[in-house]
Amino acid sequence: MISSALKHLPVLQVVVPLLVAALCVLAGSRFLARTALILTALVMLSISLMLAGQVYPDGVISYALGGWPPPWGIEYRIDMLTVFVLITINLVNLAAAVFALGRNDDNLGRGAHAAFYAAWLLCMAGLNGMVVTNDAFNVFVFLEISSLATYVLIGCGRDPRALLASYRYLVMGAVGATFILLSIGLLYMHTGTLNLTDLAQRIDARGANRTVIMALAFLIIGLGIKCAMMPLHDWLPNAYSFAPNSVTVLLSGTATKVALYVLLRFVHDLFGVDHALSVPVDIVLVACAISGMLVAPLIALRESNLKRMFAWSSVAQISYIILAIGLGTGAGVAAALVHLFNHSIIKVAVFMAVGILIARTGTARIRHLGSVAHTHRFACYTLLFGGLGLIGLPGTPGFVSKWVLVSAVVERGWWWLAIPVLAGSLASAAYVWRIVEILWAKPADIPLQQTRSPLAFVEWFPLVVVMGLVLWFGLHASLVTGWAGLAAAALTGNGS
């Protein structure tokens, strides 16, 4: 029984949250839904770890859904890259789910709690589905599930502007999804297949033409919107700052990261970056990344809202990942993955600390938070250390990311790219220093109506665990870098 269940792990990763979400709605009980959310998050992380245990010794796992062999049926395909991303997002999900049990800052009506947790599970089912699948159309279907659930999760924020932010993201996201669907349709038209491995072979065999180039362009635009690549990032700052705190924590570590993973998979597997059909994909990605690295921290520096400031910092940090993807080399992919993981855990810790601060002080305006570090030490020190990680000081995971990225850049021969990377770090230092100065040294400009309630277990426990991970991976980088190297090898060995 157990051993037969182990064969089905790839599909259970997605189907378990999916069916539990339906059960939550069926039961309609807030208590049951909360319990189910935590248990399911635990099960999902365990499945990812077990999959890693299977893939590491045995190599790629292929799971033919419906028993139909690929390319006729839909295939789930697990390799080292897949499990790397799976573990990252399911770890974040577990931490965020526990955090969501605390004061959530949401605006849920009576009877909507069970449905809220169901939407959370549907979002995670969608994201996991996008990661494990090896089928282009299946990516789109699960993208739709996760996107719809994300829109509504954001719209649950207490501030009425959350609805507007959610609606703007819905419009942008729908445009992005349309571009992705068009792209998949064009690829199907050119090759007659939807299986990604088969697609890669048939594009190689049939060569490129204008239809394929258009498909590539639309794909980059669509996924660029979903992962908040610089000129297409417009939805992210408001969505992150008005969403309930736990949802911000969840999204910062999962949604954009999965879009980046899909970008990596499609662009590398199907087209290859450097010689991509004589289209300068690498130049486009690198140019967008540079603009994000330089512009976003400057906007963060002038931002008056603490949560939105860190949202802008996310736009900046995502640009580092896009830069690494744009390099098109194995080292570049590895650097992208290292930062994908490191940024996820740092940002999760930061947004949890921000959530705790906002719940205690009742405000997110930076000016009003003068000297709160003396009353809210734990949250503020977490913010400080997370901020150092975002800058990339030695001893933090951020330093590991920057080190690997700069090495990859130099190896690619584009050493001058190290200049914007370092300039971006300096700009991050400026905005982190600004809030440190205010939180510790500036007197508050208005008396805050602080609630001195002690930290609940569900608030400090996930934060302590994630901070522990941040500290540990800052000093022991070899696990992440080594794994990212293996994952990058899996990717570059697969397609072109």
Place this chain on the structure above:
Amino acid sequence: MITTINALVDMGLLVVLSVSALMLVRCNSPLNTIILNALYSFTICSLFVIMDAVDVAFTEAAVGAGISTVLFLCVIHPDDESGRLFVWPGPLATVVALATGLLLVFGTFDMPLYGDPQVPVHTHLVTRFLEDSGTEIGIPNVVTSVLASYRGYDTLGEVVVVFTAGTSVLILLAAGHARQDSGDGLISNSILRVVMPRIIPLVILFALYVQFHGDYGPGGGFQAGVILGAGLITLALLTDSRIMQGVISERWIIRGMAGGVLVYGLVGVASMLGGGKYLDYSVLAQSSTDGQHLGILLIEIGVGITVAFTMLSLFVSFNRSGQTGD
């Protein structure tokens, strides 16, 4: 000769399609927008029929032109004509839109010719679907074979999309208050009072026919669910939903939404317990084609349940929040 006529009809429909899309963009009244939207859907539905994609056409007619028009009409006020919806786009937006359009035109130059039998779409995967689905699955409608079995997992995903949409509306509108009673619905209109009670049972009967005929012709759970939902919504409109509340409570409508997804998902679990892969229906019965028949029957029922109850739930939620908005 026939090809010329076909081409002419195609051209005519495409012109109507483009004109209605342009008018949709320029439209200033919510009511006209909804009507134009329905026109657009109906035109594209006709194009699907010409392409022999009757299943798709059926879905488009039921969902695009049918139920979404009804739901849109539920949420707008008929006399809400204030304000201009249309604004000219800024220069940057115009440039981007034009560039995207040009890129689309650029891409069409290398597209395969319409109807060419030698293109990859017709020679690669489709050959197995067309030639072997009769023996592998054993039902005449290849579209249903692909949708429900070869790519049955995608269809599960699509049902979950519908379910997610229904759940989202529930969450966002949960703050609405209990519905105020606002009179007698449309029952006071004597024509409707005479005609509708005779039509609604036929609509529901037709929904059941479509549900179970999907193996043989155009039809299946999506279309049947929409038709059933539309029938029940008509009933609710006619009687100011009080009869509906007597028949089924809101709580059970929501449970129905989740129930359909569970039926579909549990068929997959059953096939895992039977020793197959997820959603491998062959292991559900003695012979593999019997298993496929059974599996497809069950999942189509799941699809129908979720779609019908989601439509109903959307209608009830919108209707309630529309009432309190006054």
